[in-house]
Amino acid sequence: MRGTTSSWMKQLMSSSRQGYHGLALRLFFTRLSLQASIRGTVDPYPAAVPTALRACAHLADAASGRLIHALVQTRPALASDEVVSTALLDMYAKCGLVYSARKVFDEMPVRDLVVWNALLAGYARHGLPEHALALAVKMRGLGLNPDLVTWNAAVSGFAMAGDDGMASDLVCAMQEDGLQPDVVTWTSLVSGSVLNFQYGRARTLFKGMVAGGARVRPSSATISSILPAFATVGDMKHGKEIHGYAVVTGVEQELTVRSSLIDMYTKCGLVHEARHLFDNMAERSTVTWNSMIFGLANYGHCGEAVGLFDWMLREGAKPDHLTFTAVLTACSYGGMVEKGKGLYRVMQEEYGMEPRLEHYACMVHLLGRAGRLAEAHVFIKAMPVEPDRFVWGALLGACRSHGNVELAEMAASRLLTVEPGNAASYLLLSGALASAGKQTDVFKIKRLVKRRRLKRLDGCSWLETS
Known part of the structure; x- marks a missing residue:
């Protein structure tokens, strides 16, 4: 035995x-x-x-x-x-x-510094930076001096929460305590800025690190953290400079860096560059597969995106909820209705995943773009959860494209119940009415939008391309 x-x-x-x-x-x-x-x-x-x-x-x-x-x-x-x-x-x-x-x-009964740091990091990682700081103060009160791990966890917590002032104050306090910020500290500040869409600050921090102002060199984690800042603004000149820096420093081949580069290139529309990087990777994570499938789908390479999903399964990689969102998006834009419906079943029956609202929205978009509006409406009514703005928005956009005014009015009514202050709902209904030649109703809706001073919410513009 x-x-x-x-x-x-x-x-x-x-x-x-x-x-x-x-x-x-x-x-x-x-x-x-x-x-x-x-x-x-x-x-x-x-x-x-x-x-x-x-x-x-x-x-x-x-x-x-x-x-x-x-x-x-x-x-x-x-x-x-x-x-x-x-x-x-x-x-x-x-x-x-x-x-x-x-x-x-x-x-x-006994707690060493490792134990304190583990709990403190847990608080910081999950959006409770004040609890992390309170724990650090309590450590001090018990005569246990925080080390660099302690400080970094606290800095990371406030950086991720978007409290740059507090994060910077903690860096100063760390230095007063005789500890110099290391690459983990600066990476936390960079990633926190990116997470909170403060891209200018993130780029300034990274530039300071490269120039030696922070007295530490950016690591692969730092580079992976900064790349989304360039993917979002489409600043390819500087994004490619970061890529070059990754090559020079020898970290370009690392999985997290390659995955971030692929994500950046696909979001900026450089799908071929992304695919070249993807094909030459020694290993790939689910995140890498997802980024490439999304990139191909969003730029019209729908058949290639679905083929990549099939390759992913053959490689033994495990798809997650985002993978199915990506491949269903590809099916929708590519008009592959039956393929999409089959993958929707596979997600549930073979992988045991319960559909999320984004998957429901994808299915409505899939059916709606194909003109199967009645089927899309039946699908919505059968949903076990309340449809959100993306689900109703997908139906409304499809109704506009296919000229179904009656169903468009119903979808708009439901969408306005979910989100009464969003002008996109009115504008989509206006488009459907215009397609049906109901100009009087169009003018009424436009006057209503102007009178209420409604605004389009971010993230809804995709509905108009349905």
């Missing part, structure tokens, strides 16, 4: 080290299941528990993490083990269950 345990532990640890966290978790639970069937009891090998919990953290598998926690609580030796408790806290924090992480923290 000892030899069997040793062999099993080697497999478990090897899977974890190589990043096969799903396999590590399966090995852990398979052994427990085998024990239960042979002995009628479950007795986990103590050294395996932290490894299994780390796998849960990487996979964001809180359900499995809770099962392991319940098992730990039945074993006093495990429940009091500091390494196991730290792994539990980290698992909950990385799964977004920060209050469960805090409960584990409060029950720990």
